[in-house]
Amino acid sequence: MTAALHDAPTVPVLGEDTHAKRPSGVVVALSGGLTAALGAVGVALGLAVIFGAPRHLRIGWLLPLVGVRFDLDPLGGFFMAATGAVSIAVGIYAAGYAQRERWAGFPMIMLPLFVAGMLAVPAAGSVTTFLLAWELMAAASLALVLSEHRRVAVRSAGVFYAVMTQLGFAAILLALVVLSAAAGGDAFATIAAHVGGIAPGTRTAVFVLTLMGFGSKAGLLPLHAWLPRAHPEAPSPVSALMSAAMVNMGIYGIIRIDLQLLGPGPHSWGLTLMIFGAVSAVFGVLQASVATDLKRLLAYSTTENMGLITLALGAAALLSSSGAPKVAAIAMTAALLHLLSHAAFKTLGFLAAGSVLAATGLRDLNKLGGLARRMPGTTVMFAISALGASGLPLGAGFVSEWLLLQSLIHSPHENNTLLALTMPLSVGAVALTTGLGIAAMVKAFGVGFLARPRSPAAEGAREAPASMLTGMALAAAACVVFALAPALLGPTLRRVLAVLPAVGGQAAGPALGTYLRLPGVSGSMSPGLIAAALVTAVLLTLGLARWGRRHRPAAAVVPLWACGADSLSSRMQYTATSFAEPLQRVFDNVLKPDTNLEVIHFAESRYLVEKITYRTLLADPIEERFYTPVVRAVTTWAQWVRRAHPGSVHLYLAYGALGLLVVLLVAR
Amino acid sequence: MSWISRIWRIGRIVEPAPHAPEPSVEPPTGVAGSLQLRHVDAGSCNGCELELTGAFSPVYDAERFGARLVASPRHADGLVATGVVTHNMAQPLLNTFHAVPEPRVVIAVGDCACNGGVFTKGYGVVGPVGDVVPVDVEVPGCPPTPQQIIAALRAVTGR
Numbered sequence: 001m002t003a004a005l006h007d008a009p010t011v012p013v014l015g016e017d018t019h020a021k022r023p024s025g026v027v028v029a030l031s032g033g034l035t036a037a038l039g040a041v042g043v044a045l046g047l048a049v050i051f052g053a054p055r056h057l058r059i060g061w062l063l064p065l066v067g068v069r070f071d072l073d074p075l076g077g078f079f080m081a082a083t084g085a086v087s088i089a090v091g092i093y094a095a096g097y098a099q100r101e102r103w104a105g106f107p108m109i110m111l112p113l114f115v116a117g118m119l120a121v122p123a124a125g126s127v128t129t130f131l132l133a134w135e136l137m138a139a140a141s142l143a144l145v146l147s148e149h150r151r152v153a154v155r156s157a158g159v160f161y162a163v164m165t166q167l168g169f170a171a172i173l174l175a176l177v178v179l180s181a182a183a184g185g186d187a188f189a190t191i192a193a194h195v196g197g198i199a200p201g202t203r204t205a206v207f208v209l210t211l212m213g214f215g216s217k218a219g220l221l222p223l224h225a226w227l228p229r230a231h232p233e234a235p236s237p238v239s240a241l242m243s244a245a246m247v248n249m250g251i252y253g254i255i256r257i258d259l260q261l262l263g264p265g266p267h268s269w270g271l272t273l274m275i276f277g278a279v280s281a282v283f284g285v286l287q288a289s290v291a292t293d294l295k296r297l298l299a300y301s302t303t304e305n306m307g308l309i310t311l312a313l314g315a316a317a318l319l320s321s322s323g324a325p326k327v328a329a330i331a332m333t334a335a336l337l338h339l340l341s342h343a344a345f346k347t348l349g350f351l352a353a354g355s356v357l358a359a360t361g362l363r364d365l366n367k368l369g370g371l372a373r374r375m376p377g378t379t380v381m382f383a384i385s386a387l388g389a390s391g392l393p394l395g396a397g398f399v400s401e402w403l404l405l406q407s408l409i410h411s412p413h414e415n416n417t418l419l420a421l422t423m424p425l426s427v428g429a430v431a432l433t434t435g436l437g438i439a440a441m442v443k444a445f446g447v448g449f450l451a452r453p454r455s456p457a458a459e460g461a462r463e464a465p466a467s468m469l470t471g472m473a474l475a476a477a478a479c480v481v482f483a484l485a486p487a488l489l490g491p492t493l494r495r496v497l498a499v500l501p502a503v504g505g506q507a508a509g510p511a512l513g514t515y516l517r518l519p520g521v522s523g524s525m526s527p528g529l530i531a532a533a534l535v536t537a538v539l540l541t542l543g544l545a546r547w548g549r550r551h552r553p554a555a556a557v558v559p560l561w562a563c564g565a566d567s568l569s570s571r572m573q574y575t576a577t578s579f580a581e582p583l584q585r586v587f588d589n590v591l592k593p594d595t596n597l598e599v600i601h602f603a604e605s606r607y608l609v610e611k612i613t614y615r616t617l618l619a620d621p622i623e624e625r626f627y628t629p630v631v632r633a634v635t636t637w638a639q640w641v642r643r644a645h646p647g648s649v650h651l652y653l654a655y656g657a658l659g660l661l662v663v664l665l666v667a668r
Numbered sequence: 669m670s671w672i673s674r675i676w677r678i679g680r681i682v683e684p685a686p687h688a689p690e691p692s693v694e695p696p697t698g699v700a701g702s703l704q705l706r707h708v709d710a711g712s713c714n715g716c717e718l719e720l721t722g723a724f725s726p727v728y729d730a731e732r733f734g735a736r737l738v739a740s741p742r743h744a745d746g747l748v749a750t751g752v753v754t755h756n757m758a759q760p761l762l763n764t765f766h767a768v769p770e771p772r773v774v775i776a777v778g779d780c781a782c783n784g785g786v787f788t789k790g791y792g793v794v795g796p797v798g799d800v801v802p803v804d805v806e807v808p809g810c811p812p813t814p815q816q817i818i819a820a821l822r823a824v825t826g827r
Contacts, residue, residue, distance in 0.1 A: 564760030564763050
């Protein structure tokens with residue numbers, strides 16, 4: 001009997017373009033070094049602003065009429081430092097990656113530019129500067145996504161990303177122009193001073209438009225579709241930057257514009273954020289748990305984590321407007337902490353996936369495996385990242401998810417139907433998300449790195465070079481710090497929280513010491529002591545086992561048990577598809593998988609099976625249901641408009657003359 | 669806690685077991701009263717399997733004499749082999765035998781396993797279990813009754 005497993009489309013081996021020249025070491029080091037240096041400047045400036053006085057910078061000549069204006073406050077400094085930290089790790093990693101993957105010059109120029117754009121966004125102090133930095137970030141990231149443009153999948157992902165990011169930008173542009181027109185000023189400070197006089201209808205319109213724009217950047221449902229396309233197809237350092245730093249800018253926009261400048265808003269704003277966050281988290285993690293492409297899995301995990309952060313933001317806004325600022329401060333701390341830990345473990349995850357991709361040319365988990373022996377360093381790094389993403393103790397995501405759950409559980413819902421309804425539902429959503437997240441990460445790590453290799457490419461994998469390992473080690477160190485000693489972040493988070501009065505900023509946040517203590521509610525936890533207890537238990541068990549071994553006979557070496565067969569083969573292992581099959585079956589109605597099982601019998605007897613063919617295709621159901629009709633309508637409309645463009649110069653001249661005539665008539 | 673005290677008061681209600689038979693082999697693990705067994709169907713007609721199931725069912729309850737069926741030879745002290753050994757099952761039987769930690773015991777259940785039975789001259793047959801792995805205890809019968817199987821198991825467990 002033979003069984004052929006036709007699965008998700010595989011990725012062509014990278015580096016097949018063997019004619020590409022190896023880039024010179026100086027250029028590579030310059031690009032990576034500049035990226036890392038920009039990141040270091042971002043971290044230094046961000047921390048200086050958080051712990052010092054706000055800084056202001058005006059460059060009048062750079063833009064006509066309004067000039068460029070940077071105002072850094074603790075909130076902007078926080079996002080700047082987070083982006084900078086990601087850039088340091090990615091910059092060091094990219095130096096080795098570019099050499100190994102034979103990057104052309106163009107992406108190496110764009111990488112520092114992209115980082116500069118991302119650092120400028122949280123520093124912007126006026127609408128014009130903000131939009132300029134935002135567009136620089138979007139354009140640079142688009143260019144980087146397209147750096148392997150010879151592959152069709154990359155071009156398709158690029159078009160998707162370009163359209164969605166520009167539509168998002170248009171929404172933000174419209175919202176901010178309306179806002180600054182209503183407030184009578186371009187600078188954020190002016191808007192904040194005059195926000196009280198803006199009509200509620202205008203404020204709601206601005207909220208809805210910015211939520212759409214920033215939500216699409218953060219990868220929230222249903223505007224997430226670019227994320228699982230662009231992140232896998234971009235080079236891995238770029239995926240790390242986009243997934244760990246750029247999506248944070250969407251969250252920054254929501255906090256800055258919707259919660260700080262416009263807020264405090266009505267209950268419905270917080271509720272909207274919570275709904276979008278919860279749906280994104282559950283849907284993202286569900287798609288991640290059935291994904292077979294390693295980078296696609298990580299991209300969906302980004303949607304999940306951004307959903308959790310948005311849920312926490314919404315909870316903070318709702319609790320604050322319901323008169324529970326202390327619990328709101330816990331939720332807001334959870335959001336900020338989760339943002340940081342997500343940045344750390346997702347950087348690490350994408351960088352480790354990039355090492356695997358560079359070593360094997362594979363992203364398909366069904367073809368990987370056996371990397372623990374061949375790439376021990378990368379395997380340890382990915383394990384740290386996966387532990388962080390699964391939200392278990394000793395992982396980077398644990399403390400923030402614990403804080404989020406505490407804030408949801410301890411919300412005072414006496415005499416408040418809204419809180420009594422939303423908070424338990426949110427607890428359910430977060431719990432489901434965390435549970436499925438563990439399944440997704442166990443699959444990614446267990447199937448991708450452990451057991452035996454499933455393909456010759458995985459069998460021939462070699463460890464990543466030192467600079468790539470160094471970049472990953474930096475991110476891993478950040479993960480460990482967030483997991484074991486969140487106390488180090490306590491002062492930073494307190495100062496950021498202080499500038500956010502709309503979301504519980506006036507109350508004292510949770511005390512992040514050796515013990516995490518929550519003011520006003522009963523609940524405390526100590527990640528450091530949990531880790532110490534675990535390490536002691538492991539050492540004690542190992543010591544006892546070693547002590548007991550002295551009295552036992554020498555161990556016998558026997559072949560592995562292969563269920564009676566002669567030897568084990570990699571075909572006997574779990575694959576990513578088979579591991580996720582039960583989940584896929586349970587969530588059949590949501591995932592809508594397109595599966596096909598074909599059994600071919602021998603002609604002599606239908607009791608004997610000759611061949612089994614199993615094919616499964618998991619597309620994004622939201623993309624299929626919402627995007628396809630829109631794309632089709634736009635295409636039809638474009639075909640119709642095309643008739644006006646027959647290619648005749650005379651006709652075009654006539655259009656010009658007609659247009660001029662209309663303008664003259666109108667402006668008469 | 670009334671149910672605990674009720675359990676305590678009532679105690680065990682079972683038919684008294686007949687006297688333990690003479691031990692047939694040394695207890696394989698050196699511990700009397702416990703025997704973890706892995707069952708291998710080497711090519712049986714499933715008659716012996718039915719009786720084996722009966723022996724471990726609540727009616728006969730072989731487990732009260734310390735014998736247990738386990739899911740992997742790695743967990744086992746011995747093998748229970750049924751049926752005549754066919755060509756396809758000869759190697760798996762040998763592999764399973766080697767996967768059981770030493771010292772181990774092999775119990776052949778049924779006439780086919782002991783001497784080939786009615787299938788001795790079959791075209792797909794290697795021979796009785798004893799031709800492939802060393803057999804310590806034989807349980808004759810086609811199929812043997814649960815009482816016979818339990819008697820043989822008690823002779824190994826010593827209970």
